Every structure is written in structure tokens, then in C-alpha cells.
Amino acid sequence: MTIHHIGIIMNGVTGRMGTNQHLIRSIAAIRKQGGLPLPNGDVILPDPILVGRSASKLAALAEANGISRWSTDLAACLANPADTVYFDAQITSSRAESVKQAIAAGKHIYCEKPTGSSLAQSLELARLAREAGVKNGVVQDKLFLPGLIKLKRLVDSGFFGKILSVRMEFGYWVFEGDWQAAQRPSWNYRKEDGGGIIVDMFAHWRYVLDNLFGEVRAVSCLGVTHIDERVDENGKPYACTADDAAYATFLLEGGVVVQANSSWTVRVNREDLLTIQVDGTEGSAVAGLRDCKTQHRVNTCKPVWNPDIPNPFSFRDQWQEVPDNQIFDNGFKAQWELFLKHIVLDTPFPWDLLEGAKGTQLSDLGLRSWQERRWIDVPELTI
Structure with a gap:
């Protein structure tokens, strides 16, 4: 040995x-x-x-x-x-x-x-x-999270049929640092120090989307600085110059539409800090960090819009958990x-430095889309 x-x-x-x-x-x-x-x-x-x-x-x-x-x-x-x-x-x-x-x-x-x-x-x-x-x-x-591994397993098996759309919800409330300490460092909220949720999270969304559903071809993004002032690690107030929320739409190869909300100013009312819902012609799935659940077309209920009666369905009970079937390491x-x-x-x-550059590319184009208030195509990268 x-x-x-x-x-x-x-x-x-x-x-x-x-x-x-x-x-x-x-x-x-x-x-x-x-x-x-x-x-x-x-x-x-x-x-x-x-x-x-x-x-x-x-x-x-x-x-x-x-x-x-x-x-x-x-x-x-x-x-x-x-x-x-x-x-x-x-x-x-x-x-x-x-x-x-x-x-x-x-x-x-x-x-x-x-x-x-x-x-x-x-x-x-x-x-x-x-x-x-x-x-x-x-x-x-994030490619190695149990929930996303299960989601990739479903994609590779053909479970979804034709994938139509993806909806991603990420974020949580980051305290402002006054009456409770912030969970993230103050530089995250200063553009001059490299902060901003678009720069931070779009690098993740690029490799998640590319590896699971298809190459990102276009982006439309709106960034917002919802909280204007926070308190830093030394108890000193500072002006927030970077975006703390981003509302984006991505178009993938093959026509898959992705809606992605990223926010440090949202209170969580979902099953995890990150949830990804995939809808396809044959079935749907919702993945979190560790869990993933599915609903096949044969198990899909048939709701009819009628606000005059109580909702007769327990929608969340109609989904099935995807089993682990393996041991997940960190x-x-x-x-x-x-x-x-x-x-x-x-x-x-x-996942080399060129793949990493694709994440920076999407962040740059997201910021540009926000600035110019329009869709931006994502070109191929070469070095």
C-alpha cells in the first residue's frame, strides 16, 4: 500500500x-x-x-x-x-x-x-x-446535496417526460444586526467589497441549472436592495450598497423556463431554505437540501377553481418521498x-475554472439585465 x-x-x-x-x-x-x-x-x-x-x-x-x-x-x-x-x-x-x-x-x-x-x-x-x-x-x-442528487436521479431516469419549467425559491431573513446579530458578514451587503446576492448566488444557479436541466441561454433579472442600512460586526451602522434580493427568469436550451427568487429578506414559509420544483409532462418533483418528493401524472389530482367552497384537497399529502437508496456524505x-x-x-x-467562469458570466449578465431592464443572451465561453 x-x-x-x-x-x-x-x-x-x-x-x-x-x-x-x-x-x-x-x-x-x-x-x-x-x-x-x-x-x-x-x-x-x-x-x-x-x-x-x-x-x-x-x-x-x-x-x-x-x-x-x-x-x-x-x-x-x-x-x-x-x-x-x-x-x-x-x-x-x-x-x-x-x-x-x-x-x-x-x-x-x-x-x-x-x-x-x-x-x-x-x-x-x-x-x-x-x-x-x-x-x-x-x-x-450544491450538486452534491442529497436532495439534488435525488432530483438528478429523476432527470436521468426520464421520470419527468419533457421538462417544462423549474421554480427555485432560495433565502431566509438575515437579521439587520441591531437587535439580533446578522447570520452573514457585513461585506455581503457592500458592493464595493464584492457583496450582493446576484454575485453570490447566480454562480450557484449556473452550475445547478447547467448540470441538471440544460445550459442557460438567456437571463432576465431584477435586483433590489430592500434593506438600506445594517449594523456590522462591531456594532456600527453602515449603508447597504449591494442587492439583497434578486428576481430572475432564465431560459434554458430546449425551451425550459426557470423562475428563481433569491433573497436575504424573506421569511421562510416552505419546507427548506432552498426548494426546486420541476414540472414535466409525465410528473413533477420538489427537492430541498436533503429531501425530494414526486407526483406522477397518474397520481395528479384534478382541482377545479371554485372559491365558494372549502378546498377539498390536501395537496401536500398527494406527493411521495424519493428514498435515499444510498449513503450521503457531506x-x-x-x-x-x-x-x-x-x-x-x-x-x-x-468542474474546472472555465466552468467557474460560467457562474461569474451569469452574475455579470444578471447585473447587466437589471441595469438595462431587458433580457440578455448568454453566449458560449471560450479561452
């Missing part, structure tokens, strides 16, 4: 997502299970070094997760040939420059999205990585494992 030690420079892991999903539930979890076993009996063992600006935070995080290495000197980390992978979970405005430095140092790249603050920046990263010959990948975590960990296998075994990993 060979143990493949993979040195990983993990930059930006002191943030909420970097700490919880990428470090604790992914890399640290893989290490605790003894590494990632391969079909031939070999094992991949990640050897991370945590990188950031705060020495105290890094030291505490490393100790809590059984990791011996941390540093505040990114350049020194990139100069170490034993660390072959660079991972970035910094805020969007800081990501591209660090990724460029890592590519120049010959590191394989795995990073959060959006990969850049603009389409031009994201495409530059994809081009530089290709020219350097380094392997690269972008986090596309979605971030599952994609990390695929990327590590891609590094060691050269197995396919389709």
Missing part, C-alpha cells in the same frame, strides 16, 4: 465556510478516517497548511483540528514544493490575485466561487491555469475527494 501525501495550502479557512465545510467537515474529516482509500488499496492523505492574516486564529484552528502547520506568509507557502495544491476560500475580491500567484508557482488549484470579481478576471484564471498545465477545480457544492467532502482523486489518479473532474 502506498500513502500519497498531498500538501494543501488552505488560504482563507478562518472564515465560516472555510472553517466548517472545507476544513472541519472535509479535509480534517478525511484525515480522521485515515485518508481517502483508492481502488488499488493505496490511500490519499491530505497534509494541509492553514494560511490567513491572523496568527492567533490560525494557531487555534490548527490545534483544534490536529493540524501542525499554519502560516501568515502565503509567498513562503507557495515556494514550498512539497505543497502541490492551493485552495482559496477568501472573500471574492481577494481571490483572483492569490490564485494567479499559485498558478505562477505551479500549484494545482481548487477554489471557492465566484472565482473572480468579473468575467474577464475569471476567464484570465482559467486561461493561466490551462497555459501552466496545472489541474484546477471550482467548488460546486457535499463539500464528496467533491474534495473527487478532486484529490483527480490529482493522484487523473480521474475526470469536469
Whole structure:
């Protein structure tokens, strides 16, 4: 048995997502299970070094997760040939420059999205990585959620017949920070710091729609800043300059129509923070983060509009749960494992920096549609 030690420079892991999903539930979890076993009996063992600006935070995080290495000197980390992978979970405005430095140092790249603050920046990263010959990948975590895996299972089985439309509802109420602390960092609500729900969520919606239902061909979007002022982490009021809600329609290849509402200013009256309803000629489904339920055409009730009598149907009782039929691991960990296998075994990993650029493209076009108040076509991307 060979143990493949993979040195990983993990930059930006002191943030909420970097700490919880990428470090604790992914890399640290893989290490605790003894590494990632391969079909031939070999094992991949990640050897991370945590990188950031705060020495105290890094030291505490490393100790809590059984990791011996941390540093505040990114350049020194990139100069170490034993660390072959660079991972970035910094805020969007800081990501591209660090990724460029890592590519120049010959590191394989795995990073959060959006990969850049603009389409031009994201495409530059994809081009530089290709020219350097380094392997690269972008986090596309929602594809690995149990609910969406079940939904993809239905699509692949032909359950829906012809898919007609998709309705996506995402969001929750993010407290303003005055009488209750906000659940999201204040930079999310400042455009100058890379904030805004369109920039944040359209990168997700692009890969979800492309991978489940068909390539996005056009977008119409209205963004809104519903809350004008919030209170930051230090108790100081600040002006909100970025959109906190987006109301969009996407047209996919084959004519599928998608309605997608994304909001940090909505109180949840649905079964999950994200729900996706798919309607087709043969059946429909509604997926959340973990669950998915269906209604086939033979089980579809026949309501008739009559507001003069009480509703005779219990609509939600007429849906059936899709069984798990498999064990679901953490979605971030599952994609990390695929990327590590891609590094060691050269197995396919389709979610590269060019795919990440598609998310930035859709965000840019959504913002442009809002500004120009019109539909915008989504062209093919090349580098």
C-alpha cells in the first residue's frame, strides 16, 4: 500500500465556510478516517497548511483540528514544493490575485466561487491555469446535496417526460444586526467589497441549472436592495450598497423556463431554505437540501377553481418521498475527494475554472439585465 501525501495550502479557512465545510467537515474529516482509500488499496492523505492574516486564529484552528502547520506568509507557502495544491476560500475580491500567484508557482488549484470579481478576471484564471498545465477545480457544492442528487436521479431516469419549467425559491431573513446579530458578514451587503446576492448566488444557479436541466441561454433579472442600512460586526451602522434580493427568469436550451427568487429578506414559509420544483409532462418533483418528493401524472389530482367552497384537497399529502437508496456524505467532502482523486489518479473532474467562469458570466449578465431592464443572451465561453 502506498500513502500519497498531498500538501494543501488552505488560504482563507478562518472564515465560516472555510472553517466548517472545507476544513472541519472535509479535509480534517478525511484525515480522521485515515485518508481517502483508492481502488488499488493505496490511500490519499491530505497534509494541509492553514494560511490567513491572523496568527492567533490560525494557531487555534490548527490545534483544534490536529493540524501542525499554519502560516501568515502565503509567498513562503507557495515556494514550498512539497505543497502541490492551493485552495482559496477568501472573500471574492481577494481571490483572483492569490490564485494567479499559485498558478505562477505551479500549484494545482481548487477554489471557492465566484472565482473572480468579473468575467474577464475569471476567464484570465482559467486561461493561466490551462497555459501552466496545472489541474484546477471550482467548488460546486450544491450538486452534491442529497436532495439534488435525488432530483438528478429523476432527470436521468426520464421520470419527468419533457421538462417544462423549474421554480427555485432560495433565502431566509438575515437579521439587520441591531437587535439580533446578522447570520452573514457585513461585506455581503457592500458592493464595493464584492457583496450582493446576484454575485453570490447566480454562480450557484449556473452550475445547478447547467448540470441538471440544460445550459442557460438567456437571463432576465431584477435586483433590489430592500434593506438600506445594517449594523456590522462591531456594532456600527453602515449603508447597504449591494442587492439583497434578486428576481430572475432564465431560459434554458430546449425551451425550459426557470423562475428563481433569491433573497436575504424573506421569511421562510416552505419546507427548506432552498426548494426546486420541476414540472414535466409525465410528473413533477420538489427537492430541498436533503429531501425530494414526486407526483406522477397518474397520481395528479384534478382541482377545479371554485372559491365558494372549502378546498377539498390536501395537496401536500398527494406527493411521495424519493428514498435515499444510498449513503450521503457531506457535499463539500464528496467533491474534495473527487478532486484529490483527480490529482493522484487523473480521474475526470469536469468542474474546472472555465466552468467557474460560467457562474461569474451569469452574475455579470444578471447585473447587466437589471441595469438595462431587458433580457440578455448568454453566449458560449471560450479561452
